[in-house]
Amino acid sequence: MKNKTTWKPDSWRQLPIKQQPQYDNAKQLAGVEAELSTLPGLIAPSEARELKNQLAKVAQGKAFLLQGGDCAESFAEFSETNLNNYFRVMLQMTVALMYGAGKPVVKVGRVAGQFAKPRSDATEKQGDKELPSYRGDVINRMDFTADSRRADPENLRRVYFQSAATLNYLRSLASGGYASLKRVNRFNQRFIKNSPQGERFEDLIHQIENSIAFMRACGLSPTKMRELSEATFYTSHEGLLLNYEQAFTRLDEDTDEYYNTATHMLWIGDRTRTLGEAHIEYFRGISNPIGMKVGPSLAGKEDELLKVIDALNPKNEPGRLTLICRMGADKAPDLLPGIIRAVAKEGKQVVWSCDPMHGNTIKSPNGYKTRPFNKILGEVRTFFEVHQAEGTHAGGVHFEMTGQDVTECIGGAQAISELNLKDRYHTHCDPRLNASQALELAFLVCEELKK
Ligand code: PEP
Ligand code: CO
Numbered sequence: 416m417k418n419k420t421t422w423k424p425d426s427w428r429q430l431p432i433k434q435q436p437q438y439d440n441a442k443q444l445a446g447v448e449a450e451l452s453t454l455p456g457l458i459a460p461s462e463a464r465e466l467k468n469q470l471a472k473v474a475q476g477k478a479f480l481l482q483g484g485d486c487a488e489s490f491a492e493f494s495e496t497n498l499n500n501y502f503r504v505m506l507q508m509t510v511a512l513m514y515g516a517g518k519p520v521v522k523v524g525r526v527a528g529q530f531a532k533p534r535s536d537a538t539e540k541q542g543d544k545e546l547p548s549y550r551g552d553v554i555n556r557m558d559f560t561a562d563s564r565r566a567d568p569e570n571l572r573r574v575y576f577q578s579a580a581t582l583n584y585l586r587s588l589a590s591g592g593y594a595s596l597k598r599v600n601r602f603n604q605r606f607i608k609n610s611p612q613g614e615r616f617e618d619l620i621h622q623i624e625n626s627i628a629f630m631r632a633c634g635l636s637p638t639k640m641r642e643l644s645e646a647t648f649y650t651s652h653e654g655l656l657l658n659y660e661q662a663f664t665r666l667d668e669d670t671d672e673y674y675n676t677a678t679h680m681l682w683i684g685d686r687t688r689t690l691g692e693a694h695i696e697y698f699r700g701i702s703n704p705i706g707m708k709v710g711p712s713l714a715g716k717e718d719e720l721l722k723v724i725d726a727l728n729p730k731n732e733p734g735r736l737t738l739i740c741r742m743g744a745d746k747a748p749d750l751l752p753g754i755i756r757a758v759a760k761e762g763k764q765v766v767w768s769c770d771p772m773h774g775n776t777i778k779s780p781n782g783y784k785t786r787p788f789n790k791i792l793g794e795v796r797t798f799f800e801v802h803q804a805e806g807t808h809a810g811g812v813h814f815e816m817t818g819q820d821v822t823e824c825i826g827g828a829q830a831i832s833e834l835n836l837k838d839r840y841h842t843h844c845d846p847r848l849n850a851s852q853a854l855e856l857a858f859l860v861c862e863e864l865k866k
Pocket of ligand 2: 486
């Protein structure tokens with residue numbers, strides 16, 4: 416049960432907490448937190464409620480969720496061009512998924528706040544030197560010097576302003592004509608012409624084109640229908656660095672509920688979802704829609720999962736909780752059915768989403784962290800098959816992707832090999848699908864959904 420009398424935006428501070436940096440200047444940190452807590456939020460609570468309503472439709476099988484973006488946003492990759500490319504690919508994927516699913520697609524970015532990373536090790540060793548691990552630009556910097564790896568509270572302020580500018584720009588793209596269906600299909604036609612895998616999807620894109628022509632013939636002009644000329648786009652990030660999240664946790668006077676106003680949706684990572692610890696405590700008190708990663712370590716511990724679900728969603732409100740499964744392609748066929756069955760059996764209302772990225776990370780022989788495209792696709796396929804067999808809704812997908820032409824994941828029709836990884840490996844954390852791979856995946860999922 417949510418205990419309103421004891422939950423406060425800072426009640427997490429009394430509990431054990433994982434994955435936090437060590438700051439060496441507590442006074443400076445407290446100063447930044449105090450300032451952030453006075454700055455304007457980035458989203459309105461009513462928008463978070465609207466997203467929750469849309470996710471309730473996903474839970475009921477009436478809509479499909481696409482959540483995607485960088486593993487970690489960074490100061491270095493922040494530019495108008497990168498945002499244009501990212502948003503374009505999200506929209507192109509949306510059209511493919513909408514057509515495949517025959518349902519509206521709820522678009523949620525890993526963006527405008529996705530800066531803090533959990534790490535396997537607290538420190539990194541190179542030769543004799545040992546330094547704190549890089550934890551994302553909101554905490555420290557990537558290069559391997561003591562100065563760069565120092566947790567600097569100033570980064571919190573910089574992340575806030577970059578996130579504000581990012582969201583402001585994405586809002587202008589979403590409502591300013593960039594998102595019109597006609598235009599997105601033009602992008603898709605360019606994709607057919609210029610990509611090796613384009614030809615394979617030519618038919619699909621023509622079918623979509625024909626549907627648009629048909630709608631126009633019926634008098635449903637894209638410029639007249641908001642649904643066809645604008646896109647509602649929401650933001651999300653991992654709620655890892657709780658002092659940042661606390662600073663933007665505000666009481667909504669309309670509902671007397673607390674909302675995190677730094678983002679529409681917040682998720683708990685696979686490494687910080689321990690019952691009785693700080694992250695669950697913080698999340699249970701905010702009223703935003705939330706996600707939780709479900710990795711292989713929860714398999715066979717369905718009782719624990721059900722307790723966490725009750726702590727986070729005591730009223731069993733549909734749309735409140737999205738379970739983002741990330742088992743790995745090889746383990747998913749064994750592990751996913753038990754988890755889905757246990758949750759469904761108790762009548763828990765959740766959105767089921769598939770993150771086919773984080774369970775499929777490998778190290779290539781030349782030392783790069785990478786992910787094979789066929790494993791990513793394999794896990795998505797298993798996800799659909801298992802839901803089909805269990806009679807539950809495969810609600811959505813969660814991808815790490817970028818609009819840039821990077822070489823971070825191997826395979827796909829572009830046939831990126833291990834030797835290509837070094838060419839354009841720019842990620843600040845995990846390997847992302849590039850624009851072409853992301854779109855190829857969306858079209859393959861479209862085919863899967865059409866079956
Ligand atoms: C992530 O989504 O970037 C992440 C760290 O995922 P997970 O918590 O599933 O490991
Ligand atoms: Co990641």
